[in-house]
Amino acid sequence: xxxxxxxxxxxxxxxxxxxxxxxxxxxxxxxxxxxxxxxxxxxxxxxxxxxxxxxxxxxxxxxxxxxxxxxxxxxxxxxxxxxxxxxxxxxxxxxxxxxxxxxxxxxxxxxxxxxxxxxxxxxxxxxxxxxxxxxxxxxxxxxxxxxxxxxxxxxxxxxxxxxxxxxxxxxxxxxxxxxxxxxxxxxxxxxxxxxxxxxxxxxxxxxxxxxxxxxxxxxxxxxxxx
Numbered sequence: 170x171x172x173x174x175x176x177x178x179x180x181x182x183x184x185x186x187x188x189x190x191x192x193x194x195x196x197x198x199x200x201x202x203x204x205x206x207x208x209x210x211x212x213x214x215x216x217x218x219x220x221x222x223x224x225x226x227x228x229x230x231x232x233x234x235x236x237x238x239x240x241x242x243x244x245x246x247x248x249x250x251x252x253x254x255x256x257x258x259x260x261x262x263x264x265x266x267x268x269x270x271x272x273x274x275x276x277x278x279x280x281x282x283x284x285x286x287x288x289x290x291x292x293x294x295x296x297x298x299x300x301x302x303x304x305x306x307x308x309x310x311x312x313x314x315x316x317x318x319x320x321x322x323x324x325x326x327x328x329x330x331x332x333x334x335x336x337x338x339x340x341x342x343x344x345x346x347x348x349x350x351x352x353x354x355x356x357x358x359x360x361x362x363x364x365x366x367x368x369x370x371x372x373x374x375x376x377x378x379x380x381x382x383x384x385x386x387x388x389x390x391x392x393x394x395x
Contacts, residue, residue, distance in 0.1 A: 175319065175327020176334070183314050183335035186380075187227065189260075189372045190307050191339060193346035194353060199301070201350035209351070216347035218293035219302055224340040226303045227311050231332055234312030246384040252313025253381025255306055260374035264367060302343060313380050 204212050238248060318328045346353065 175324045176331035179317070179328040179331025180335045181331075182317060183231070183332045184338060185372060186310055186314055187307065187335065187339050188342070189370070190310055191223075191302060191343065193339070193342045196302060196343075197346040197350040197353045200297070200347045201353070203297075204350075212350065213348045215293055215297070216344050216350075219297050219347060220340045220344035222294050222298040223303045223343055224336055226298065226308065227336045227339070228333070230308045230311035231315040231336070232329070234308075235315050235318075238312065246388050249313055249316050249384030250381050250388075252309050252316075253377045253379070253384065255309045255313075255377070257374060257377035257381065260370045260377055264370045264374070310380075317383070 200212075200216070204215065207215070235248065314332070319325050
């Protein structure tokens with residue numbers, strides 16, 4: 170029996186999963202590198218746009234992704250299993266090669282570094298939001314989290330409220346981390362970055378296993394009932 174309110178339950182499910190894969194403090198280091206030629210005011214403006222676009226991407230994926238996939242005949246349990254596996258593989262890659270993961274992100278966002286200051290805002294959505302901040306893995310996880318939406322009206326309302334608060338909280342962290350990228354780079358060195366990356370990767374692995382189990386268990390029950 171779940172004793173938590175539906176909105177709080179949804180928040181505690183959505184926020185840790187998305188935070189672990191987006192990891193705004195860690196991504197801020199790369200944001201700092203690819204925008205090193207810009208002024209502080211330009212970085213703040215760019216950080217706000219990235220946070221806004223990330224909010225829209227995550228909400229659309231979480232709230233409408235399942236309906237889009239159902240149009241193609243993909244079941245919710247299959248999506249849960251697939252999303253959990255994606256999360257698990259992602260976590261394993263982060264645990265085994267955190268520096269490689271950060272290098273990949275930096276390569277994805279690299280075009281913004283060479284952009285003219287007047288044209289930098291055009292990179293807010295691509296590549297700084299997609300695929301750097303909210304890439305395919307993040308979108309897959311968001312869609313998988315959307316499958317946890319209850320069927321009853323009260324539970325559904327609680328899920329929407331909790332998931333909205335989780336996404337908004339994450340977006341605020343993205344905005345705050347990116348706009349303070351200079352300070353974060355000074356406060357935290359390479360060692361702290363690796364430690365943070367491994368801790369979030371371990372948390373991400375546990376969440377991925379849980380999401381996959383949420384799809385495997387109903388499938389096994391259905392198979393054994395036949």
